[in-house]
Amino acid sequence: MPDVESRIREIIAREAGVPRDTVQRHSTLADLDISSVQFVQIMFLIEEEFDIYLAEGEIGVDLVSVGELLDAVERLLADKSRSAGA
Amino acid sequence: MSPLGNSVDAFWKSCLTGRSAIGPIRSFDTSLLHACNAAEVSGFDPEGYFDAKELAQIDRFTQFALVAADEAVVQSGIQFESDLACRTAVIVGTGAGGMATLDECYRRLYAETATRLPPFTIPKLMLNAPASHITMRFGITGPAWTVASACSSSNHAIGTAFNMVRTGQCELAIAGGAEAALTLGTLKGWEALRVMAPDTCRPFSQGRRGMILGEGAAIFVLEPLERAKSRGAAVLAELAGFGMSSDANDLLQPSSDGAAAAMRGALEDAGVKPEDVTYVNAHGTGTLANDPTESRAIRRVFGEHADRLAVSSTKSMHGHALGAAGAIELVATIRALGDQIAPPTANFLEPDPACDLDYVPNQARAMPIEAAISNSFAFGGLNAVLALKRTY
Numbered sequence: 001m002p003d004v005e006s007r008i009r010e011i012i013a014r015e016a017g018v019p020r021d022t023v024q025r026h027s028t029l030a031d032l033d034i035s036s037v038q039f040v041q042i043m044f045l046i047e048e049e050f051d052i053y054l055a056e057g058e059i060g061v062d063l064v065s066v067g068e069l070l071d072a073v074e075r076l077l078a079d080k081s082r083s084a085g086a
Numbered sequence: 087m088s089p090l091g092n093s094v095d096a097f098w099k100s101c102l103t104g105r106s107a108i109g110p111i112r113s114f115d116t117s118l119l120h121a122c123n124a125a126e127v128s129g130f131d132p133e134g135y136f137d138a139k140e141l142a143q144i145d146r147f148t149q150f151a152l153v154a155a156d157e158a159v160v161q162s163g164i165q166f167e168s169d170l171a172c173r174t175a176v177i178v179g180t181g182a183g184g185m186a187t188l189d190e191c192y193r194r195l196y197a198e199t200a201t202r203l204p205p206f207t208i209p210k211l212m213l214n215a216p217a218s219h220i221t222m223r224f225g226i227t228g229p230a231w232t233v234a235s236a237c238s239s240s241n242h243a244i245g246t247a248f249n250m251v252r253t254g255q256c257e258l259a260i261a262g263g264a265e266a267a268l269t270l271g272t273l274k275g276w277e278a279l280r281v282m283a284p285d286t287c288r289p290f291s292q293g294r295r296g297m298i299l300g301e302g303a304a305i306f307v308l309e310p311l312e313r314a315k316s317r318g319a320a321v322l323a324e325l326a327g328f329g330m331s332s333d334a335n336d337l338l339q340p341s342s343d344g345a346a347a348a349m350r351g352a353l354e355d356a357g358v359k360p361e362d363v364t365y366v367n368a369h370g371t372g373t374l375a376n377d378p379t380e381s382r383a384i385r386r387v388f389g390e391h392a393d394r395l396a397v398s399s400t401k402s403m404h405g406h407a408l409g410a411a412g413a414i415e416l417v418a419t420i421r422a423l424g425d426q427i428a429p430p431t432a433n434f435l436e437p438d439p440a441c442d443l444d445y446v447p448n449q450a451r452a453m454p455i456e457a458a459i460s461n462s463f464a465f466g467g468l469n470a471v472l473a474l475k476r477t478y
Contacts, residue, residue, distance in 0.1 A: 036338035040280055053120060055284070 004050075004077065008070055011045045025067035052076040087150040088302035088414050089125035090404045093157060097404075097414075098421045101429040102450040106403045108286045108298050108433075114270055121282040124268050125300035125405030143206050144219060145184030150303035150410070151216030151264035152223060159224060162307040163319060164258065166224045175256040176220045176230035177247045178305070179239030179263035181409030182272065184211030189269040216264045216303070228256050237369070239263055240412030241462040241470035244306065245328035248472075251308050262305035263413035273299065279338065281373045287406070289370035289399035290377045290445045292436040297371040300405025304413035311477070323420040324475040326457070327356025333467025340376055340463055345369075345383035348469035349459060353387070356473035358457045361391045363473075365428050365458040367419045368445075370399020371406055378440035380461065385443070396453060398446040402432040412462040416472060419460045423476045427452050 002010070013020040016032045023032065029039060043054055050073060089107035090100035100107070107125045116122040132141055132149050144152070159166075166174060187210040194200040209215065214232040221230045229250075233243040240263030247261035276282050276299060283296035314321050329351025333344035353360060369380055385392045400418045407414050418429050427450050434447035456476050463469045 036336050040278060040338070043280060044278055054280075055120070 004074055005070055007049060008046060008073060009066065011049065012042055012066065015042050015045065023066055025070065026065060028065045046073060050077060052080060087127055087130065087154050087304070088404045088407070089127055089300050092127065092130050092153070094417055094421070097417060101400055101403060101418055101421075102427060104403070104430045104432045104448050104450065106286060106432045108403075108405055111268065113268060118270060119273055120277055121273075121284045121296075123284070123286065123298055124273070125298060125403075126268060127301055143209060145187045145210040145215065146266035147180060147184060147264045147303070148210070148215045148219050150266055150301070151178060151262070151305060152219055154262065154264070154303040154305040155220045155223065155260060158260065158262075158305045158307050161320075162309070164307060164309075166226055170257065171225050172227045173257040174226045174228045175247060175250050175259040175261075176217050176226055176228070177233060177243045177259060177261045178217040178220065179233045179235070179241070179243035179409050179413065180213050180216060180265055181234060181236045181239050182265060182267040183213040184215065185267040185269045185272050187211040189271050192271070220260055220305070224260070226260070234409065235468045235470070236464035236466055237406065237408055237411055238462040238464035238468050238470040239409035240304070240414075240416070241460070241472055242330070242468075244308075244325070244413065244416065245330065245470055245472060247308050248325050248328055251310060257313075259308040260305060261308055262303065263407075263410040264303035265408045265410035266301045267408060268299060268301050281371075283372060286433050287372040287402050288433040288435060289368065289372040289402050289431050290381065290397075290438060290441040290443070291431070291434045291447075292438045294372045294374070294377065294438070296373050297401070298405045300401070300407040300411075302404065302407050302410050302414050304410065304417045306413070306416070321477045323423045324477050325472060326358060326475045327352040327354070327473035329353070329355060329471045329473070331469045333469070335467055337466055340379045341467060342379045342383040342386065344467055344469050345380055345461070345463055346386045348463075348471040349383065349387045349461065352459055352471040352473040356457070356475065358473055358475065360388045362457045363388070363459060364394070364396060364453060365419070365422050365455045366395055366397040367415045367422070367458065367460040368397050368399045369461040369463045370401055370431065372399070372401065376463070377438070380463070381441045381443050392443055395443060396428040396446050396451060397443045398429055398431045400429050402434070412460065412470065412472070415460050415462075419458050419474055423455050423458055423474060426455055428455065
């Protein structure tokens with residue numbers, strides 16, 4: 001299975017309708033011209049893909065970069081595997 | 087009808103104490119929700135108001151509308167005799183309609199694979215049910231309909247009724263809003279928009295985490311000022327202006343241009359100068375996006391005078407009643423004018439640098455209020471603002 005980063009970049013690229021190469025860690029959602037509706041859709045698709053919950057307020061539409069989003073998802077996945085192992 | 091009380095007086099008394107009615111949802115199991123708090127109407131026994139036959143035909147949002155309409159009509163002292171009944175309009179705003187009915191039917195159909203649904207399913211859930219039942223309750227035969235513009239529904243309904251009364255299209259109007267959408271299905275939908283607070287509603291405050299849903303209804307009787315005065319009615323306030331605009335921008339992100347245009351429109355329509363306004367009942371949802379945007383819009387409309395305004399969001403206490411929000415908040419605005427007290431923004435922690443107005447934090451404030459506005463801005467970018475003047 002592709003790694004977390006490529007799966008997230010794929011989701012964003014597909015939803016934003018841009019080539020995958022343009023979705024870089026430093027890209028903000030504003031750089032990618034992602035609307036508020038596309039943003040909530042991307043959050044939904046990421047939650048579905050990884051079976052996690054991205055809490056309200058953790059990720060803001062106006063400032064989030066792909067890297068920050070990735071970090072948040074990886075943190076949640078680490079928490080999940082820790083609690084599954086416990 | 088509101089989470090703060092089931093009459094105007096009970097509502098206003100709670101408003102002034104700054105007590106918030108937000109708490110854990112009691113009416114259904116919230117184990118599937120991440121954000122489990124809301125502001126529910128409590129202490130309301132439908133069987134005390136309606137007989138079994140009526141109850142079988144009306145959803146909770148219509149129950150709220152009818153109880154509120156009863157209070158309004160009694161307070162107005164108006165009897166809708168036949169010649170007046172056909173010259174009275176009924177316009178009620180609602181965002182969602184009979185969501186409890188819809189939820190229950192879908193559960194029966196999909197989960198329990200029922201082969202038939204109760205015959206009142208559609209008449210209960212249809213958005214025009216409150217308007218229809220109000221006409222039947224009071225024998226009103228003039229124009230009646232429903233306005234649905236999400237969180238601006240009430241203000242659009244009241245503003246439209248105001249326009250009809252002042253242009254003589256009808257002599258009187260009964261207008262307001264009703265909503266009862268606190269169901270698991272609705273809450274899950276809202277949760278997916280990522281705007282729900284897991285704790286409480288703290289409009290304009292540092293540490294705010296989103297909105298909290300409420301429910302309820304408020305209904306008004308609109309009458310030309312001279313007519314009301316000549317019959318010796320207790321005039322509560324003068325509805326003086328109505329402003330509307332559309333952002334034409336984004337479904338979810340509010341725009342300060344659109345909000346400012348609606349506020350400016352309401353003031354111009356009312357012939358009220360910005361510096362005559364001292365109280366603003368804000369839309370103030372408590373979301374990260376709304377509050378700074380609304381604050382900027384207020385500053386743009388009022389200029390330097392914005393620093394002398396009292397701006398509060400009573401949603402901090404009664405939650406966001408969606409299609410009923412503007413109507414419930416109009417009760418607060420009218421009572422603020424009548425009693426010369428600005429209700430507070432409850433749950434306020436610390437100022438947020440992005441929200442730089444006076445939000446009447448946590449404590450009601452006695453102050454002169456000659457003119458006020460009440461803001462409603464809906465998802466979808468639909469804005470509706472009412473301007474009011476004090477009456478003597």
